[in-house]
Amino acid sequence: MHYIKIFTTILLVVIYHSGFSQDTLTKDSAVIFALENNYGIKVANNNVLRAKNNSSIYNSNYLPKVSANAGANYNNSNYDTEFQDGGSSTRDNALYNAYNASLAINYTLFDGFGRSYNYKILKETHKLSQLEARQIIENTLLQLFIGYYEVARLTEDELNLITFIEISENRLLRAKYNYDYGQKTKLDVLNAEVDLNNDKIKHRNIKKLLANSRHNLNFVLGRDVNIPFVVDTSITYTPALILEDLISRTKNDNVYLLQANKNIEISNFQIKVNKSGWLPTVGISGSYGYNKLMNDASFSIANSTVDGFSAGVNLSWNIFDGGLTKTRVQNARISVENSQILKEQTEQNLERDVRNAWEAYQNALFVLEAEGKNVETNKRNFSRSEEQYKLGQITSIDFRLAQINLLNAATNLNRAKFDTKIAELVLLQVSGQLLNAEF
Structure with missing residues (x-):
């Protein structure tokens, strides 16, 4: 023992x-x-x-898709123009400015x-x-x-x-x-x-x-x-x-x-x-757009502004x-x-x-x-x-x-x-x- x-x-x-x-x-x-x-x-x-x-x-x-776009263009030009009636026109530093913006939404309903x-x-x-x-x-x-x-x-x-x-x-x-x-x-x-x-x-x-x-x-x-x-x-x-x-x-x-x-x-x-x-497939879409134009070189329209809404429904069927x-x-x-x-x-x-x-x-x-x-x-x-x-x-x-x-x-x-x-x-x-x- x-x-x-x-x-x-x-x-x-x-x-x-x-x-x-x-x-x-x-x-x-x-x-x-x-x-x-x-x-x-x-x-x-x-x-x-x-x-x-x-x-x-x-x-x-399930959620909608929203996108936004915007843009701008700038142009500075000199113009020397002769008309058929014998007249002429000269423009120096003529400006052309264009602006645009848009907002779009797309959604699939079905x-x-x-x-x-x-x-x-x-x-x-x-x-x-x-x-x-x-x-x-x-x-x-x-x-x-x-x-x-x-x-x-x-x-x-x-x-x-x-x-x-x-x-x-x-x-x-x-x-x-x-x-x-x-x-x-x-x-x-x-x-x-x-x-x-x-x-x-x-x-x-x-x-x-x-x-x-x-x-x-x-x-x-x-x-x-x-x-x-x-x-x-x-x-x-x-x-x-x-x-x-x-x-x-x-x-x-x-x-x-x-x-x-x-x-x-x-x-x-x-x-x-x-x-x-x-x-x-059924979907809906909507958008808002804005466009502005300033054109010193134009003989008809010098400035313009366009904006507005649009909407639509689309259907596609792959038969x-x-x-x-x-x-x-x-x-x-x-x-x-x-x-x-x-x-x-x-x-x-x-x-x-x-x-x-x-x-x-x-x-x-x-x-x-x-x-x-x-x-x-x-x-x-x-x-x-x-x-x-x-x-x-x-x-x-x-x-x-x-x-x-x-x-x-x-x-x-x-x-x-x-x-x-x-x-x-x-x-x-x-x-x-x-x-x-x-x-």
Whole structure:
């Protein structure tokens, strides 16, 4: 039981120093960092903003078009004119000034409902971009917690190994004492030294993996990869998951299926947009014009001013366009059919994915329970081996074997804990429940 006390003491010391040397990255703060700084999420949010701008009334052709024009001409000329009756006229620096300005407005009253359905397409495209952003957020959060729990797993593995290094150091010290007093051979000391060195090598490798895992997680968070931190290694599992309930929720909440439904809506609107080519277009227009002329060179009119309003209604009807509109409508209907086929394929894929994820989750739960029992068995075995080793009833090799078995069992349990949580998150993502999950 001496080594169990050592384990508890070292664990508290390591946690104490880790807590004061590095900031703790909680699960909630990790989610906030990712939502604010992850590069993929930033791009997705910008795409949503762009789609929102496109769905504005300013991009819908519902508003009139107003244009203004103005101009001015200036001419300074010298004239020397001879008439048929023998007379003549000379004018120097004769000015010709002309000014004009106009304001015009055009508005489409009716375009076969094409404008209306185009506007609806823009609105639905905005909603589709939100679903695409949600898809990226879900994928990013899953990637985030795979990385987060990898850091947590390696953190606990390191703590376990530190404990076993302490055990190996005590074993080496005992072997040296026994050798000095002639109770053991030099071989026992050498074996203890080799085992201690192997434990230290394992520890160094874990530190490398842990550092790389922190770098990877920082990258997902969209921040400097060298920022040090520790994580919360506790795990909360979602209770009472039911397969049939998850399959039912998938049909309503899975983001890929929601996108498929949205694409069908957009394709149906596209048919109506193309059908508008068979209907007439009616528009109105109005304008105001102002023209002023000052002409010193004219023999009849020296100055004139003209201004006034005009208005009109125009109708255009493309009675036959060579079959272009018919072709567009037919192709749009094919697009709707393809969207329906893709939706059915997505539904089948998702049911398969949910069932596969469920099997992986159930297997992870079984492994977790089995590894927990293995740890308890190996703890009892190690405790008994420790007592027998102190009494000289077993060799150092047997004691080392019990130590390795306990370390492997603890490592396997540690991996099983986090693998089970990841399997749960994958299951929740496929069923469309990830954003409601307790991480």
